Amino acid sequence: EADIYQTPRYLVIGTGKKITLECSQTMGHDKMYWYQQDPGMELHLIHYSYGVNSTEKGDLSSESTVSRIRTEHFPLTLESARPSHTSQYLCASSERGGGKDTEAFFGQGTRLTVV
Amino acid sequence: GEDVEQSLFLSVREGDSSVINCTYTDSSSTYLYWYKQEPGAGLQLLTYIFSNMDMKQDQRLTVLLNKKDKHLSLRIADTQTGDSAIYFCAERRQGGYNKLIFGAGTRLAVHP
Numbered sequence: 001e002a003d004i005y006q007t008p009r010y011l012v013i014g015t016g017k018k019i020t021l022e023c024s025q026t027m028g029h030d031k032m033y034w035y036q037q038d039p040g041m042e043l044h045l046i047h048y049s050y051g052v053n054s055t056e057k058g059d060l061s062s063e064s065t066v067s068r069i070r071t072e073h074f075p076l077t078l079e080s081a082r083p084s085h086t087s088q089y090l091c092a093s094s095e096r097g098g099g100k101d102t103e104a105f106f107g108q109g110t111r112l113t114v115v
Numbered sequence: 116g117e118d119v120e121q122s123l124f125l126s127v128r129e130g131d132s133s134v135i136n137c138t139y140t141d142s143s144s145t146y147l148y149w150y151k152q153e154p155g156a157g158l159q160l161l162t163y164i165f166s167n168m169d170m171k172q173d174q175r176l177t178v179l180l181n182k183k184d185k186h187l188s189l190r191i192a193d194t195q196t197g198d199s200a201i202y203f204c205a206e207r208r209q210g211g212y213n214k215l216i217f218g219a220g221t222r223l224a225v226h227p
Contacts, residue, residue: 006157009155035217042118042217042219043203043217045215048214090157090158106150108156109157
């Protein structure tokens with residue numbers, strides 16, 4: 001069973017609010033990722049991190065920001081939420097390397113609705 | 116293009132075989148994966164295949180890879196109601212951070 005946790009599971013929030021989606025893993029993985037998933041659509045990578053103090057933008061442009069101050073923690077922040085941010089956000093982690101063992105473990109996701 | 120493509124929906128009768136298809140785009144992709152997502156849960160790795168293999172079997176699951184056509188399939192034998200979920204195909208592309216590119220997922224519905 002994967003030890004990666006996301007909170008909250010569901011969030012409904014008003015336009016203009018600042019929100020932080022939490023993601024923590026207890027596996028000591030170096031790499032962490034945030035994916036955005038709209039219903040019936042692909043998962044799109046929006047942020048990733050190789051390790052502490054490393055953050056990069058993914059393939060899909062996002063107004064969110066991330067930080068990686070500790071190995072186990074990779075929070076995602078939206079400074080001013082908008083209805084266009086309504087989506088499911090999935091956090092994942094994997095070990096460093098490129099082989100088969102770099103399975104990505106996923107959290108349960110946060111379903112965000114901005115009204 | 117960037118897209119990994121899958122059909123969005125598949126309905127099968129309990130006990131029949133299910134075949135979920137996927138086409139990917141990058142011939143240099145090293146590993147190809149099938150993930151399963153049950154309602155309200157994260158993605159779980161079901162199985163994977165290395166790009167130099169044609170087939171991999173793991174209990175009820177068979178993965179077939181046609182590298183020439185960049186086509187991947189997942190066959191589930193004796194499909195059960197517990198197999199109802201969304202199945203995501205993903206390719207691991209070389210270079211950079213070996214990123215995973217996912218398809219949109221195929222929703223498998225198993226009926227009696």
